[in-house]
Amino acid sequence: MRRVAITVNGVRHEAEVEPRQLLVYFLREQLGLTGTNVGCDTTTCGACTVLLDGRSVKACTVLAVQSDGREVTTIEGLGSNGDLHPLQRAFHEEHAVQCGYCTPGMIMAALSLIEEHGSLTEEEVRKGLEGNLCRCTGYQNIVEAILRAADELTAARA
Amino acid sequence: MTETVQAPTEAQRYVGGGVLRKEDPELITGQAQFVDDIVLPGMVWVGIVRSAYAHARINSVDVSHAREQEGVVAAFSGADLQEEWAAALPCAWPIQTRSFPTETDEEARLPSHWPLATDKARFAGDGLAVVVADSRGGVKDALELVEVDYEPLEAVLELDEALRDGAPAVHDDFGDNKAYTWSLGDGDAVQRLFDEAAVTINERYWHPRLVPNPIEPRGVVVQPFPAMGEFTIWSATQVPHIAKITLALSLGIPETKLRVIAPDVGGGFGSKLNVYAEEAICLAVARRLGRPVKWVEERTENYVATTHGRGVLQEMELAATEEGKVTAVRARLTADFGAYYQLVTPGIPLLGAFLYAGVYDVQGYFFECTGAFTNKTPTDAYRGAGRPEATYAIERAMDALARRVGKDPAEIRRLNFIPPFDQPKEVASGLQFDSGDYERTFDEALRRIDYEGLRGEQSERRQRGDTKLLGVGLSSYIEMCGLAPSQVLAALKYGAGGWDAATIRCHPTGKVTVVTGTSPHGQGHATSWAQIAADELGVPFEDVEVLHGDTAVSPLGMDTYGSRSLAVGGIALWSAAQRIKEKARLIAAHELEVAPDDVEFADGAFRVRGVPERAKTIPEIAFSAWTAHNLPPEIEPGLEATYVFDPPNFTFPSGTHVCAVEVDTETGEVEILKYVAIDDCGNVVNPMIVEGQVHGGVAQGIAEAMYEEAIYDEQGQLLTNSMHSYRIPSAAELPSIVTDRTTTPSTTNPMGVKGVGEAGTIAAPPAIVNAVVDALTPLGVTEIGKPVTPERVWRAIQSAKGGAS
Numbered sequence: 001m002r003r004v005a006i007t008v009n010g011v012r013h014e015a016e017v018e019p020r021q022l023l024v025y026f027l028r029e030q031l032g033l034t035g036t037n038v039g040c041d042t043t044t045c046g047a048c049t050v051l052l053d054g055r056s057v058k059a060c061t062v063l064a065v066q067s068d069g070r071e072v073t074t075i076e077g078l079g080s081n082g083d084l085h086p087l088q089r090a091f092h093e094e095h096a097v098q099c100g101y102c103t104p105g106m107i108m109a110a111l112s113l114i115e116e117h118g119s120l121t122e123e124e125v126r127k128g129l130e131g132n133l134c135r136c137t138g139y140q141n142i143v144e145a146i147l148r149a150a151d152e153l154t155a156a157r158a
Numbered sequence: 159m160t161e162t163v164q165a166p167t168e169a170q171r172y173v174g175g176g177v178l179r180k181e182d183p184e185l186i187t188g189q190a191q192f193v194d195d196i197v198l199p200g201m202v203w204v205g206i207v208r209s210a211y212a213h214a215r216i217n218s219v220d221v222s223h224a225r226e227q228e229g230v231v232a233a234f235s236g237a238d239l240q241e242e243w244a245a246a247l248p249c250a251w252p253i254q255t256r257s258f259p260t261e262t263d264e265e266a267r268l269p270s271h272w273p274l275a276t277d278k279a280r281f282a283g284d285g286l287a288v289v290v291a292d293s294r295g296g297v298k299d300a301l302e303l304v305e306v307d308y309e310p311l312e313a314v315l316e317l318d319e320a321l322r323d324g325a326p327a328v329h330d331d332f333g334d335n336k337a338y339t340w341s342l343g344d345g346d347a348v349q350r351l352f353d354e355a356a357v358t359i360n361e362r363y364w365h366p367r368l369v370p371n372p373i374e375p376r377g378v379v380v381q382p383f384p385a386m387g388e389f390t391i392w393s394a395t396q397v398p399h400i401a402k403i404t405l406a407l408s409l410g411i412p413e414t415k416l417r418v419i420a421p422d423v424g425g426g427f428g429s430k431l432n433v434y435a436e437e438a439i440c441l442a443v444a445r446r447l448g449r450p451v452k453w454v455e456e457r458t459e460n461y462v463a464t465t466h467g468r469g470v471l472q473e474m475e476l477a478a479t480e481e482g483k484v485t486a487v488r489a490r491l492t493a494d495f496g497a498y499y500q501l502v503t504p505g506i507p508l509l510g511a512f513l514y515a516g517v518y519d520v521q522g523y524f525f526e527c528t529g530a531f532t533n534k535t536p537t538d539a540y541r542g543a544g545r546p547e548a549t550y551a552i553e554r555a556m557d558a559l560a561r562r563v564g565k566d567p568a569e570i571r572r573l574n575f576i577p578p579f580d581q582p583k584e585v586a587s588g589l590q591f592d593s594g595d596y597e598r599t600f601d602e603a604l605r606r607i608d609y610e611g612l613r614g615e616q617s618e619r620r621q622r623g624d625t626k627l628l629g630v631g632l633s634s635y636i637e638m639c640g641l642a643p644s645q646v647l648a649a650l651k652y653g654a655g656g657w658d659a660a661t662i663r664c665h666p667t668g669k670v671t672v673v674t675g676t677s678p679h680g681q682g683h684a685t686s687w688a689q690i691a692a693d694e695l696g697v698p699f700e701d702v703e704v705l706h707g708d709t710a711v712s713p714l715g716m717d718t719y720g721s722r723s724l725a726v727g728g729i730a731l732w733s734a735a736q737r738i739k740e741k742a743r744l745i746a747a748h749e750l751e752v753a754p755d756d757v758e759f760a761d762g763a764f765r766v767r768g769v770p771e772r773a774k775t776i777p778e779i780a781f782s783a784w785t786a787h788n789l790p791p792e793i794e795p796g797l798e799a800t801y802v803f804d805p806p807n808f809t810f811p812s813g814t815h816v817c818a819v820e821v822d823t824e825t826g827e828v829e830i831l832k833y834v835a836i837d838d839c840g841n842v843v844n845p846m847i848v849e850g851q852v853h854g855g856v857a858q859g860i861a862e863a864m865y866e867e868a869i870y871d872e873q874g875q876l877l878t879n880s881m882h883s884y885r886i887p888s889a890a891e892l893p894s895i896v897t898d899r900t901t902t903p904s905t906t907n908p909m910g911v912k913g914v915g916e917a918g919t920i921a922a923p924p925a926i927v928n929a930v931v932d933a934l935t936p937l938g939v940t941e942i943g944k945p946v947t948p949e950r951v952w953r954a955i956q957s958a959k960g961g962a963s
Contacts, residue, residue, distance in 0.1 A: 034195035035188015044881035075188035099680030100185030101424025138857030
């Protein structure tokens with residue numbers, strides 16, 4: 001077992017973890033943060049996307065021990081109940097959610113994309129989302145939602 | 159209480175409006191509860207040892223080393239658990255060899271399908287043993303310690319091989335691999351039409367196996383209550399009600415002691431329209447151990463252990479006049495069922511059997527399907543189920559006919575469309591279509607994509623010898639949804655009815671609970687059902703809560719598949735609302751001191767005719783019904799109603815999808831330039847949700863046409879066994895599409911709704927492939943198999959040139 005200290009959504013957690021423990025199961029099973037989903041176990045679907053020190057990673061391919069001393073943001077840290085993040089609001093209002101299983105990862109990936117690029121074109125969104133699969137929506141409304149949130153977030157910063 | 163009620167504003171009408179989804183808040187904040195999110199005290203983990211061989215005799219299964227491993231709670235071979243099964247896993251649709259609807263000549267062949275195989279492994283992935291450990295990781299370690307002694311047998315993988323005389327039998331007791339031959343129509347009469355025809359078309363199409371891939375894999379949690387003999391099972395399923403009755407039978411658990419809950423479910427696309435071995439295994443293990451258990455499928459496991467779709471070979475024939483008027487259609491299928499029957503495996507081809515003439519007016523109709531067992535994962539429903547295959551065959555064949563008679567594909571379709579109709583109309587296959595105006599939808603699609611303009615650009619590119627050619631693909635589809643009525647299902651040997659149920663409960667505080675028998679997993683029923691209830695009862699949308707997916711809460715239901723939910727479950731809800739109003743009218747009249755006939759429901763309240771300001775709302779009546787202080791004689795307290803709707807017919811959504819593609823003749827790459835989907839799903843409850851269904855359906859159809867294919871090696875190992883090797887398109891590969899609708903209300907139900915969940919997946923594949931072939935027609939290309947990958951396109955071009963292929 002290894003001792004780690006990981007700050008998740010602004011709260012520092014110290015824990016003993018197996019060296020093989022994946023970050024996603026540390027979040028889900030040790031911290032009870034089940035908003036981050038697991039879809040493929042092979043870094044392909046992106047359902048488990050979280051931010052590690054502000055950049056998107058697939059939490060099924062990061063070990064908990066690799067996150068030691070670092071900051072993780074999950075969907076639960078983004079906004080909730082009446083205080084939604086612009087991306088969450090855009091996903092709701094553009095009908096970018098159907099079954100919702102890919103949604104937390106999709107939102108976290110989009111957040112990282114917006115942080116990196118600022119305002120985005122449709123092509124940039126589509127290429128930027130290549131690592132996040134959705135089987136319900138055909139992506140069209142997801143792309144719309146991200147474009148809208150990107151505009152909103154960059155306008156707010158300007 | 160006041161008797162003056164404001165008329166609702168237009169904004170209070172919800173059906174047809176752009177209402178945002180009730181489901182979203184928990185899904186966008188990470189508060190949803192999927193099966194894998196459930197943790198119970200004392201819970202242990204289950205893992206399944208799966209066959210490494212596609213076909214092998216099982217000499218022995220030794221779990222003793224696994225049992226000795228630290229953290230392992232138990233380990234069972236198939237033989238160890240055999241006494242847990244009261245019955246084999248269910249097939250609800252056993253089809254026998256017969257000519258429908260008349261001749262039946264033998265009993266249906268039903269393979270024995272136990273949750274764990276004990277004699278033979280029949281596909282790579284067949285479950286052989288179970289390990290139970292106190293952690294997720296512990297299960298993975300223990301799986302490695304189970305020793306299976308196999309005697310490998312020759313695997314039967316391809317259809318022609320499976321049906322060859324003397325082929326090794328997947329099921330020894332059958333002797334061969336033929337499942338059935340089922341036919342529809344008068345073969346001799348159709349042959350005469352072919353004999354007389356000036357033109358005949360004979361095409362062969364192959365529909366590769368597809369892996370459904372909902373982003374949430376399957377998962378099961380069981381909580382046993384040993385002292386009571388009760389069990390609660392949470393399963394990532396589309397069908398909690400069907401699972402309850404079939405699992406009760408398989409496990410010998412009284413149905414009254416089994417509760418099935420489908421919590422938030424992360425997509426299904428048909429692959430969760432099933433009752434699986436793992437559900438039975440988890441119940442059995444929980445019963446043995448008296449502890450809660452959990453099994454969550456890994457993605458690579460999902461590729462072999464969850465049903466596949468398609469796997470169908472078609473011979474499609476048209477008989478036509480010299481002008482291209484189709485007189486008869488003959489479709490002969492061979493279908494790959496895999497190693498066992500899952501819930502509705504043998505019935506899938508029949509869901510398309512009646513639709514091979516599409517939206518065209520023909521005289522002669524013949525369909526025949528022969529099913530075969532192979533040493534592969536069982537096939538079953540995948541979005542569209544039988545109807546994408548039918549639509550593909552007729553729409554590809556119509557293009558072949560157009561090429562043969564030298565007409566534009568649009569002209570050939572116009573020549574053959576069934577004329578508009580608004581009352582049920584019998585077609586050659588024997589169905590009664592409900593309503594339709596196919597040419598109007600077609601015209602709209604062609605207008606929106608600028609068909610004439612595209613044809614102009616196409617010929618310009620051809621004339622200047624452009625290496626990037628333009629192709630236009632048309633697809634006019636029809637589907638049948640709302641599997642019904644129950645008597646017809648009986649004739650087709652389906653094991654259940656086609657009804658669904660809804661309950662409306664009006665609470666004394668004015669709030670309304672809707673209980674539905676449908677089980678959504680992304681379709682937004684909580685929103686659409688609340689819209690219907692709010693409008694029918696004159697209450698705010700926000701005051702309606704919709705409960706589903708729990709057999710203890712919603713005891714009556716037939717669940718969600720086949721685009722049936724609105725056309726059956728939604729109508730049950732609408733009808734329950736009428737029952738509520740029948741009772742509420744009597745209470746309102748009593749309180750308003752007028753005769754019931756003098757009260758009408760208008761603008762959201764019961765109003766005295768001629769004196770509309772004298773009124774009672776449903777919330778007011780619900781309160782009166784609860785206090786029961788002043789009810790009319792013989793009226794029971796409470797305001798609640800249940801309705802079970804058994805539709806009199808299917809519904810028949812239709813539409814035209816048209817796309818323009820650019821094909822690079824040097825690389826074989828295909829780019830979709832524009833895609834227009836015009837759908838007629840009857841009346842619409844929530845246009846935003848309908849559009850979303852079309853987006854997603856088209857994406858899956860494009861995936862089928864261009865990207866996805868399950869590929870096995872010669873030993874029967876699935877090579878495309880992960881999201882790395884099986885290509886699910888991402889946002890980067892898919893286009894934005896144009897969607898719109900025309901409306902012919904269904905005559906099957908009082909809301910005039912038809913269903914839309916599968917439309918896109920049914921329509922898109924022939925639109926894409928027709929477009930690619932259309933682009934390459936000047937080069938002599940007439941056929942490219944799905945998926946139209948750059949390699950296949952390039953080879954088709956080379957082959958047409960007479961070069962390498």
